[in-house]
Amino acid sequence: MTEQHYQVAIDGPAASGKSTAARLLAARLGGYYVNTGDMYRAVAWAALKAGVDPVTQPEKVIELLPGWDLRYRVQPGQKQTLQLCLNGQVLQPEEFRTPEVTAVVSQVASIPALREWMLDRQRECDRLGIVIMEGRDIGTVIFPQARFKFFITASPEERARRRFAQRGEVAADATLAAVAAEIAARDHLDSIRAVAPLRPAPDALLVNTDGRTQDEVADWLAAYIREQQ
């Protein structure tokens, strides 16, 4: 049997349900799920750890880049699962999916030299075969030739409720209104930046996840892809 090789680009705003949809879709297709938001979070986390404030010192973040080897590698013994590694060390999501990182990550992701640095690191995942890559600019910049492109959305209320329910990613004393405001601010920053802003590729299919379970969304995406093959 010939190995299958294609890319599925999944973009959309914060807490739209795209991460879970992409992860479940990867399992259904037998492909690899790649979360590019985690790569930006890892950089934000590592900068903070190095004592750099990425919001006021973006040039210091750029200076740190040559010392970092950031990549996804296949988890030993788990054929379909990837691990994000920084300089050979596996990063745990609890480390970088924190309110402190969330507060600065959009500013980090708007640094043009960093986005340039990310290009090859994200594109090289293509070697894996079937790749379901999730982010903001996958269909527009990283894989404009992707065989499938989806732009996942949900209403602001639904997105705030989902993010609020994700423990660990919001401050312990956060209110629903504060989470909604934080999401709106981040989407705004992601949408207005000069390089690779958040927007659907012209040939992306828009998918609204309001009122649909994560499994329903993943089933729908998998059925759509199988129909087109």
Ligand code: DC
């Ligand atoms: O998907 P997320 O919320 O974990 O992403 C974290 C931040 O990284 C978010 O502010 C948008 C940014 N990002 C980006 O600019 N481009 C990507 N491909 C993925 C994420």
